[in-house]
Amino acid sequence: MSARRKAGVVAGVVTVGAVAAAVTIFNLPEAESSSGGPSGGNTVANTADIQKETLVDRETHDGTLGHGSTTTLAGRGSGTVTWLPAAGTTISRGKPLYKLDNKPVVLLYGTLPAYRTLRSGVKGTDVKQFEKNLWALGYRGFTVDEKYTAATADAVEDWQDDLGLSETGTVETSQIWYAPTAVRVDSQSSENGAVVQPGAELLKYTGTALVATVDLTMDAQRLAKQGAAVQVGMPDGKDLPGRIVKVGTTVQEGQGDQEDTTLIEVTISFSGAPKGVDDAAVSVDFVASERKDVLTVPVAALLALAEGGYGVQVVDGATTKIVAVETGLFADGKVEITGDGLAAGMKVGMPA
Template identity: 35%
Template sequence: MHDDRTEMLPAVRADDGPAPGGEASPGRRRVSRRAWLTAAAVAGVLAVTAGGIALTWTGTGSGGPRAEGPAAGQTAEVKRTDLSQQKSLSGTLGFGAPATVKGRGTGTVTWLPKTGATLDRGGQLARVDDRPVTVFRGGMPLYRTLGAPVVSGSTPAAGSTPAAGSTPAPGNTRGPQDTGKPGATPRPTEPAGGDAAVGEVAGPGTKGADVRLLEENLYALGYHDFGRPDETLTDATVTAIKRWQKSQGMREPTGRVAPGDVAVLPGKVRVGEIKAHLGDSATEDLMVVTGTDRVVTVPMAVNDLNLASRGNKVTVTLPGGRSAQGKVAEVGTVATGGGGNGKDGQGGGSGGGDQGDSGEQAKVRVTVALDDPSAAGGLDGAQVTVDFASERRDGVLAVPVGALVALREGGYALQLPAAAGTKPQLVPVTTGMFAKGLVEVSGPGVKDGMKVVSTA
């Protein structure tokens, strides 16, 4: 009587080895049929579980524990790697969330930038009555006129509407477009809006966050008369304003900045769409702007927001099958949709309560920044797929799923390649995450680089 069982490490046996004499034993004949069943069962479990596989056979014959697994011949290597399970969502490649810029001064729009132009601090957003509306950076708009007060009875800047009670200088007939040079480009004589549009002026001694914003922008543009920016407007601030206005081409600087003179933006922007036309009133919507870098926006259901923590790594599949790596840059705070929930910004706070009658879940805008924006090539916009990791395991040992040997009494092992004339050996393992055809394994004797028998 001979022993047809393989050796287990450290202390279990399997009947997947050949019987002495070269003929397959009855146990071996069962292996070929059950090996197919094992592969089918593993594939079925992979489709429904993320934590591992649980397959158990009840032994009916005598002898030690039985195992089903790959036949000897093809090998794989135990490797240390990162595993992640992913959820794929549709997104849009573009330049980020759009924002509408509305004119705030009085007058007529006389110049607008082109679509695709980049606007930054110190540049022109537009021209109103042929006077520049300058871009400032900040988190709030100017809401009052800051600078030198209008003195009753004084002569206003050329081209402006005289303040109440004041008298124009005799013989002053020059208009705002009169440059004195035929064919020359008109030079501004006063910021857009003029004193007639600003009302009361907040002069020296005024304190506020808007004063700091004004001084921070003047300082960034090179005007340091007032020292370091703070929240107090002084005569030195007025001096800096006049110097800045003179550099902008104003012949008679007023020392005042009105809300319509500047457009406060959060940073450098790209003109995505022009809304106004030349000749429109400066109080209308002027344009739509976006960020300057190409990003991907994903409308994500509130129940999936655990996938989108700021800084999480993602993979973006671009048109044509190209892939680019990226990170979650921003997660919105306003949920929209959901059959009515979230439209007022209150939706998406609880599990099932964010669905309306249609069953559609409220969604939040998630912004993904590409690690290399140039990976998008020349595309300014496209539909893409974004893979978010739902679970991640870094630096674990893993093998192809086909290397698992399912033990009849439960659990798994890896089969070591056997030399000619020797019995195969099995190393018991504990399984972890399954992802992309790999399975995490651990256990005594499992090492990085170890060769194991595998079906794939």
């Protein structure tokens, strides 16, 4: 008796260009018997081997090189802008980010923003963060701790003198700006001669390291795992190891009557990029899942069982039998399977 045809759908993932897609299997043969008993006398024209291998759910997506997302610097003081750094300038600890009334506002390293005036008698983690910077800049004579002492104030006066500021021994929030590391000026938001008030946007900056950025659609969000390893394909053909360091969302505005689209923005750090590749296009290989030393067959070898679930037709010479299987990872046109008595090297029938 010839096998009847039945449509079935199995959810899975394969790589199709750079876009994630569901594996849809049409016209799966319905097995005549799922008891596992032999059904000898059948001739199977096409077979495939059950293999033991590492199955990887991998996808490649296009990305761009740059310096990551921008941070807006809004001034804390009022006055006339007398100096702004040019786009592309790298600013490190102790260097001015801009000048108001010809007085520098200095970059310091830290994650806690300046939120109060620091003076003798003040205590807190913000004091320790500031004192670490002062020490790193070469000013001494105080203990780096959470106490702003007279000794700290003396060191601050020396620092202010070197900057050309009034030697007050206190640190106003309008004199400093904190960032985790050195920054790269992305663009100017004001200009020399502009009269500004507190809160005015003066410039935008990024990190200094070159990173790759990839926008993923929501159906590929399984790929966006913080800390996951990836491979970055450079314009010169070299692949560099990278790691996902940031996962966020961005909104792509729809054209015309189309709705806006929410995308997952993935930032990837890596090292070893050749010079002069800023804003270049790259490819990024993501690995969503990996299953080591599992039994696999081609997805097309799956049979839709009449009682539900899936099986494979095991072929042993002229003898065949249907074995029910549990499916696991789908990738690259193959599927992970487990079932009674199955082993690597066995042959399974393939639909004509």
